[in-house]
Amino acid sequence: MCTVCGCGEGETRIEGTAHVHADGTVHSHAYEHGHAHKHHHHEHGVGGDLDFGAGPARAHVPGMSQSRMVQIEQDILAKNDAYAAENRRYFDERGIFALNLVSGPGAGKTTLLVRTIELLKDKVAISVVEGDQQTSNDAERIRATGVPALQINTGKGCHLDGHMVGHALERLQPADESLFLIENVGNLVCPAAFDLGEHHKVAILSVTEGEDKPLKYPDMFRAAEVMLLNKCDLLPYLDFDADLAEANARRVNPDLTILRVSASSGDGLSAWVSWIESGLEAQRGKRSATVDALKARIAELERQLAGK
Amino acid sequence: MHEMSLAEGILQLVEETARREQAQCVKTVVLEIGQLASVEVSALEFCFAAVAAGGPASAARLAIVEVPGAGVCQECGCRMAMETLFGVCPDCGSHRLETTAGTEMRVREIEIESGQVE
Numbered sequence: 266m267c268t269v270c271g272c273g274e275g276e277t278r279i280e281g282t283a284h285v286h287a288d289g290t291v292h293s294h295a296y297e298h299g300h301a302h303k304h305h306h307h308e309h310g311v312g313g314d315l316d317f318g319a320g321p322a323r324a325h326v327p328g329m330s331q332s333r334m335v336q337i338e339q340d341i342l343a344k345n346d347a348y349a350a351e352n353r354r355y356f357d358e359r360g361i362f363a364l365n366l367v368s369g370p371g372a373g374k375t376t377l378l379v380r381t382i383e384l385l386k387d388k389v390a391i392s393v394v395e396g397d398q399q400t401s402n403d404a405e406r407i408r409a410t411g412v413p414a415l416q417i418n419t420g421k422g423c424h425l426d427g428h429m430v431g432h433a434l435e436r437l438q439p440a441d442e443s444l445f446l447i448e449n450v451g452n453l454v455c456p457a458a459f460d461l462g463e464h465h466k467v468a469i470l471s472v473t474e475g476e477d478k479p480l481k482y483p484d485m486f487r488a489a490e491v492m493l494l495n496k497c498d499l500l501p502y503l504d505f506d507a508d509l510a511e512a513n514a515r516r517v518n519p520d521l522t523i524l525r526v527s528a529s530s531g532d533g534l535s536a537w538v539s540w541i542e543s544g545l546e547a548q549r550g551k552r553s554a555t556v557d558a559l560k561a562r563i564a565e566l567e568r569q570l571a572g573k
Numbered sequence: 574m575h576e577m578s579l580a581e582g583i584l585q586l587v588e589e590t591a592r593r594e595q596a597q598c599v600k601t602v603v604l605e606i607g608q609l610a611s612v613e614v615s616a617l618e619f620c621f622a623a624v625a626a627g628g629p630a631s632a633a634r635l636a637i638v639e640v641p642g643a644g645v646c647q648e649c650g651c652r653m654a655m656e657t658l659f660g661v662c663p664d665c666g667s668h669r670l671e672t673t674a675g676t677e678m679r680v681r682e683i684e685i686e687s688g689q690v691e
Contacts, residue, residue: 332686334603335594341582341604341678423575454611455575458678483658484611517659519669 278418279432280401345459348427352462355434356445360552362545363445365461367485368469369478370451373495375403377469377528378448382410384538389545390443394433396425396450403448413437424455427462442549444541457484464544465490472496472503476510483517491522493537498527576613579678580620584630586680591629596685599630603682609642609658609675633683642675 340346356363366374375395382391393414395403404416415433417425430447439445447463449456457466468489470478473496479486486492492514494507511523524540526533583602591599602621606612618635625631642655646662647669653662660670 332600332684334682334684335590335596336682337586337590337680338682339586339680341579341586341680344582344585422578424578426578455578458575458611459578480659487658516668519667 280416349460349462360442362548363463365463372471390440392439453482472505479514498530576616599633601684605679607675607677644670
């Protein structure tokens with residue numbers, strides 16, 4: 266673990282960053298430590314009293330070691346959640362709509378992203394974060410569409426975390442009122458627990474998998490707001506019961522929005538694009554409401570000053 | 574699920590506290606892990622031993638308090654024990670269940686040994 270900022274153990278590499286400290290040392294991990302985004306290095310109060318007579322030795326003898334309990338009472342993922350909250354604030358202040366795309370490997374996330382970008386890039390600015398253990402293949406596929414993409418290689422890590430995405434925001438500098446897409450590491454387990462600051466998780470299940478995946482990996486399908494059932498153009502050739510898959514997903518998450526799509530044929534993508542557009546609209550609305558409220562507040566303060 | 578990251582998160586909280594309390598070593602780490610949190614305890618113990626090696630918590634024992642899963646039906650308000658993240662309301666048959674306990678992953682407290690007490 267990096268003792269400077271508490272970055273996880275590591276092998277995480279963010280594309281194009283050299284990681285050299287002021288004293289010239291180079292860390293084994295390669296986060297960019299510009300740290301323009303503020304890290305939360307919380308100091309939390311600890312409730313444990315300093316009672317040196319309460320240890321097993323029942324004595325207050327200088328030099329004698331004593332054992333005692335110190336309360337911590339903190340969520341294990343509290344640090345990640347703080348980074349995620351900061352990312353979410355960043356998105357909200359700028360009216361950016363952020364999605365975290367999650368699925369098992371091979372469900373078609375990258376193809377889906379490429380098609381989504383092609384359909385939306387003339388209407389809205391888009392930037393993309395690609396998470397994979399190794400290679401920058403996916404980011405290259407996204408960049409071929411003409412939108413900026415940043416690859417994060419997690420090395421041994423099985424998921425992206427809020428801290429990595431914070432660094433990615435520094436690098437990508439997404440435009441105000443834009444769409445920010447995060448393709449998580451292909452893994453239906455771990456990314457469920459790690460909030461990145463996105464507005465919604467979008468789970469992708471493909472019809473070449475099993476109908477019972479939502480039951481086998483309930484954490485992810487519960488955490489998602491939308492499920493895209495992908496590769497539906499293959500349904501005629503497969504023994505896959507799409508209704509059963511949807512019913513299983515709804516057993517785990519009754520409020521899940523489910524869309525049947527095919528990234529390669531384009532079927533169903535218009536509903537998906539409309540869903541994104543309404544999310545963008547809501548973020549813009551929220552931002553302009555905030556801006557209007559601030560303007561009103563400034564006008565009010567100016568009136569008060571003028572009256573004095 | 575991601576026991577390595579959890580172990581690192583635990584160690585961070587433990588070492589920060591140990592440093593602040595000027596502990597010589599950490600003997601026990603008491604964790605609250607919910608039954609529905611998808612944490613594999615033996616994997617967590619293995620990972621924690623690996624990441625804690627060489628530090629003040631290298632010999633620490635993990636004491637795990639398992640919090641049973643519980644939920645409430647969003648339709649009829651029935652409260653129930655939950656052994657999995659999803660289920661069926663025993664009263665009205667709805668799947669719309671909200672978990673009220675069992676997803677915790679917390680560091681509750683640590684037992685430390687202080688050296689050279691004045």
